[in-house]
Amino acid sequence: MLYINCPHCGMRSQNEFSYGGDASVKRPELNKEVSDQEWDDFVYNRKSLRGKHLELWQHISGCRQWIKVERDTSTHEIFRTFKANEEVA
Amino acid sequence: MSQAFRIGYGGLVNRDKKLSFKFNGKSYFGYEGDTLASALLANGVHLVGRSFKYHRPRGFFGAGVDEPYAIVQLYRNGETEPNIKATEQELFEGLEAKSVNCWPSVNFDIGAINNFLKIFLPAGFYYKTFMWPKSFWYRIYEPFIRKAAGLGVVSTKHDNERYEHKYEYCDLLIAGSGPSGLSSAYAAAKNGASVILAEDKPRFGGSLLTSDVNIGNQSGKDWAEGIIAELKTMPNVVVKNRSQIFGYYDHNMLVMSEKVSDHLPKTKKYHPNKRLWYIRAKEVLISSGSIERPIVFGNNDTPGVMLSSAAKEYLKVYGVLVGKKPLVFTNNDSGYETAIEFKKHGVDPIVLDSRKNPKSEIIDEAKNLAINIKNSYVVVAAQGYKKVKRADIASISDDKKQLGKIESINCDCICVSGFWTPTIHLASQSGNKTKFKEEIDAFVPGVSKQNETTLGSANGVFSLDETLKTSFAAGSELSKKITKNDNNIAIPNVVEKKSSQHDKFWCVPLPKGKNYKRFLDFQNDVAVSDIEIALREGYRSIEHVKRYTTLGMATDQGKTSNLNGLQLVSEIENKVVPAVGHTTFRPPYTPVSIGAIVGREVGKHSKPTRKSPMHSWHEKNNAVFVDAGVWLRPRFYKRGNETLFEASKREAKNVRTNVGVCDVTTLGKIDVKGPDAAELLNRVYTNAWLKLPVGKARYGVMLREDGIVMDDGTTTRISENHYHMTTTTAQAANVLSHLEYYLQLVWPDLNVNVVSTTEQWAGAAIAGPKSRDLLQKLFPNLNVSNEGLPFMGYMEGDLFGVKARIFRISFSGELAYEVNVESDNGNFMWEKIMEVGEDFEIQPYGTEALSTLRIEMGHVAGSELDGRTIPYDNALEGLVSKKKDFIGKRSLLRSAFTAEDRQRIVGVVPLDKKTSIPEGSHLVKDAKAPLPNPKLGHISASCWSVEYDNPFSLAILKNGKNMIGEKLFAMSPLKNKVIPVEIVSSHYVDPKGERVRS
């Protein structure tokens, strides 16, 4: 079970969180013309990386905040975590 | 029967406390502190079971967790449990156990015929045999295999034992309480670290209980006792025996199974049977020791052949002789230690050493005791069927290829030592890259991936002095890093005998003309010849060889067989062992009972049960409840002998003619507050929300980004910046997460807060033509006329002194209202409604009537919004704004979603107006078409229309828009029904929606 550092609450076990997918995906702006390809990339197409991956988790049984987690998908090592509004450098 | 093999003194059992027990129906005695295995051996019982495949007689091979043979069915306090290792099960008064794998009995076993049908069961026999003819499988092969195989019988009764889960955190978790575990625990504890020390056996001390060593001028055993006693007094230390750490998971999370009650005749009141510990440790020290490995020779599975370390343990811990004419067969010095113990207890052993001329302090001691030692000698084969009677022995050439003349000697047990295999399971599970250590012919942990350190013999260190030094150092260093304390502990002096190099020899060649079975995996009956077949048939990867032959796949997971299997593969393949590699170690290290894994989450405890504030009223009024998600909701209120069908029809009918009241507390409720609340709703729902006035409600549909309907419900503008959103019962949690996602990540600039208020409000829906009259009587001071409170209107009122919210919304399609009060007042509200409603012939209605009412009105619910439909499919396209953007809008342009023949909701009526259509039935054009019959749609919900008094269903049908009036068939192969039907409008009752506005 992963041990995730919630930027709001501290170290908590995975069973307090729910997974939210790739955090690098940006939703196209509202009312903007979007091509089929762009929309498909947003809704469906994911890279399913092996290695370092920035992903979303929600601390559902805690502070209910969505957070960003930088995790290695093959080793499960977690490098850094960020608040929802933090820029990831 | 007397304990003929118990010596008169010694051991750690309590000779003052005699315990009686039964094995295979026969009564015996043992002592407190015995295992079932030691007690049976004390009584001279060596035959405990039959092997899995060939049903060969099986005895005891080990003395602990590595035991491959002695698996029994245990009976305790009216319950039974399979797959219990006799070597681990502690004896208690009244214990009963039976052999498994024996049919009809352990002494006469029909399955042993397999032994003579070896050709029938070679490697891969699962895949090769029993394949043809197909018809034989169910009638002959499967029943035969089922009867003849298996490791016991699972009880089909409810398990009354209680199992608990516990979460724990510590600085250092130490697996194993042998010399290294004790040293590191002591050093870390003295530095103030929080320490958990786990030992799988009942007694602490590991190898110190049986080895002849001195630590700090005390015997190893006394030193261990002193350390444990001191650790137990320290508040920062948890010491647990009977506790097996069986799994090493991500981020230093380990799981341990503590046997709390297995050693007692009966679990104490309020105690669990087992406790599962989830432990998150900053550092893990693995001091799990090592397991002696066998040397492979002919008939090496005969009862009486066992590990030499086990023989020593039975003698030193239990005071039991495994034989009185022991033969010790060794390739290293450990065999001598066992021989010396035999000799000291008055029994003359013979030692066969495969080495030519070994020299060490231990061997010198054996020689001084005048033990008969034969160098360059091996056991060729054990003789005897149910028990070793003799051994064929021979000298062996230096290259280990040629056997000398076979001699037969009498013996009653053969104690084997093929050197030691470090127990690296936990390290390997943690992701450690193990490496092969040439000097010990075994794998040891290499580079750590997590915060773990392996110490002592688990790390391939077999010198006690070195083990203590490295373990004290590790415990001290690791704890110092965490606590910043450094209480330099003096490492005690160690006196031990030096041993010499072991012989790299693991398998005795077959003598000419003999075809003895030489077993590698004792539990799964995998012999040398099976591996040879697998390799001959082209299997190369060790993972494939494992699965094909089942080597190491039994419940002991090859603890005694893996390395010998690897040696064999590498020898045939002309590779070195590390190139062959070992198979993956996976948790659990040893079987864990399902009950322990499940814990307390059984039956009603598996999820919380949520009840509305009116629950007790429903109970008192004969409600029959149904699970709705985690909620309990009244399905119907039973009158007399009414059936579900009769009651729900009565309740629904009463709504259509008078007035009914339904508990709608379970609906999800979310408070949406803030200056941008309207903007959020406008982006979340498909319809327009910016112009909704205060005091008005609106129905809305929300989509996922892929265009699929996520949920629907009404949202009411309570005040300028405050909206009350309702969701379906099932989607409440998902909708809240969904809103939080957009507010926190996508549109953080929106100034809105959302919070669940589901539990804050109790809700009652009042529906039916007389509902306005009832409402007026409930709120005499309010103007609830059609003008005062129009459809989708909202007002606040005073319900006999209680603040109430009144919404004019309808799910039933009738004139209807929903009244909400704070939860604590829910029951008061309900009773008032029932009391005042009496004049209007009010009846409560349950979910079944509720469904009937919404289905015949064509209102969609969860069975239509099933995660596969878009607004059009539900005839909700009128709610999709063309002007503004919203979540999922772009997806609705996908060609599949705009296709002319897109699926759409329709009504379905059986032509005979009598036959109810099972939900889930498929709609087809031709009932007799060849399979697969093309499916045009499916029935999503069915009811008995109270308006028309005939069955009515909703369906999602391809090209539904143009299918009204078509005749189709509803087919339910499950219910074996084919029903001719007509497609009608989904709005079966009041298609113009006049009633809700009346």
Ligand SMILES: [Zn+2]
């Ligand atoms: Zn948090």
